[in-house]
Amino acid sequence: MDSGQVFGFRRLGRGRYEGSIDGRPVHLEHVRGSLTAAANGAAPSARRLREYFDLDRDLGPLYEFLGSDGRTRPALRAYRGLRLIRQDAWESVAGFILSANNNIKRIRSIWAGLSRYLGGDGLEFPSPARIAAAHERALRQLGLGYRAPYLQRTACFLSRNDAYLSEIRKAPLEEARTRVMALPGIGPKVADCVLLYGFQRYEAFPVDVWILRVMRSLFFKGRRATPEKVRELAARKWGRWAGYVQQYLFHASRTGVI
DNA sequence: GACCAGGCCGAGC
DNA sequence: GCTCGGCATGGT
Numbered sequence: 001m002d003s004g005q006v007f008g009f010r011r012l013g014r015g016r017y018e019g020s021i022d023g024r025p026v027h028l029e030h031v032r033g034s035l036t037a038a039a040n041g042a043a044p045s046a047r048r049l050r051e052y053f054d055l056d057r058d059l060g061p062l063y064e065f066l067g068s069d070g071r072t073r074p075a076l077r078a079y080r081g082l083r084l085i086r087q088d089a090w091e092s093v094a095g096f097i098l099s100a101n102n103n104i105k106r107i108r109s110i111w112a113g114l115s116r117y118l119g120g121d122g123l124e125f126p127s128p129a130r131i132a133a134a135h136e137r138a139l140r141q142l143g144l145g146y147r148a149p150y151l152q153r154t155a156c157f158l159s160r161n162d163a164y165l166s167e168i169r170k171a172p173l174e175e176a177r178t179r180v181m182a183l184p185g186i187g188p189k190v191a192d193c194v195l196l197y198g199f200q201r202y203e204a205f206p207v208d209v210w211i212l213r214v215m216r217s218l219f220f221k222g223r224r225a226t227p228e229k230v231r232e233l234a235a236r237k238w239g240r241w242a243g244y245v246q247q248y249l250f251h252a253s254r255t256g257v258i
Numbered sequence: 259g260a261c262c263a264g265g266c267c268g269a270g271c
Numbered sequence: 272g273c274t275c276g277g278c279a280t281g282g283t
Contacts, residue, residue, distance in 0.1 A: 004264060096264075097266095099263090099264050099265080100263095100264085100265040100266060101262090101263060101264090101265050101266080101278080101279090102263055102264080102265085102279095102280085102281095103262075103263040103264085103281080103282065103283095104263085104264070105263095105281085105282065106263080106280070106281055106282075107263095107264085109281085110280095140279080143279080143280065143281080144279080144280090145278075145279030145280050146266090146267095146277085146278045146279055146280095147266090147278095147279080148279090150266080150267095184266095184267095185265090185266065185267090186265095186266080187265060187266045187267080188265090188266095189264070189265060189266090190264085190265070190266080193264070206264070207264090208263090208264035208265080209262090209263075209264070209265090210263095210264065211264080250264075254264090
């Protein structure tokens with residue numbers, strides 16, 4: 001919840017969060033290895049929670065990758081158990097359009113504003129149609145800045161092409177990436193985030209400023225390396241686990257562990 | 259009061 | 272094809 005994957009959850013206390021899953025508000029509590037969910041209406045089922053948090057995936061191969069290399073081992077030691085949330089595709093599209101040249105704290109704040117002023121009764125994140133119907137000026141007032149037209153144009157397009165995202169899910173990786181990048185405000189990095197977090201394409205390896213720094217430092221002897229070179233190395237080294245490795249490196253880098 | 263943040267876009271070579 | 276400014280805004 002705190003590793004920059006989702007922006008709609010608020011931390012209430014140790015292991016306690018409020019947010020929404022499947023468009024329904026929910027309270028989550030994680031204590032001593034036990035996860036519980038509570039809601040006013042229907043809470044997500046145990047099965048749904050296991051799926052949402054990807055709990056049934058065997059992370060053995062990931063731990064082997066991370067643990068067998070001294071450069072990545074600290075990230076595993078610190079954050080063993082960290083998993084990729086299987087979030088809604090539209091929410092990943094919107095969240096990572098907002099993320100461009102922004103910081104996580106402020107993305108959360110913008111997300112909360114959109115939910116409060118454009119979402120439904122449960123303060124869930126607004127649908128494409130609701131954002132499409134908003135005025136760009138209103139979006140700017142919520143702090144989106146120059147991202148306002150991007151989010152709105154993408155919302156307009158998706159509200160009129162409701163099969164667009166589900167077709168991406170079925171496409172081969174490179175085609176899927178091209179189609180995600182065709183949306184306004186989405187370039188290579190945001191596309192990789194959408195593929196990874198919204199479509200569970202675990203080969204995707206988003207390269208932002210944090211990942212670029214840590215990858216240069218760990219694997220390029222501190223020398224310059226383009227995001228494209230970094231992506232190629234990650235694909236070669238970690239294959240289908242690259243996205244998971246990225247999350248460990250990103251979070252460890254941001255928290256000063258590596 | 260700089261500098262930075264999970265970058266993208268359009269213009270100009 | 273590539274490089275390079277411009278872009279809104281709040282946190283630090």
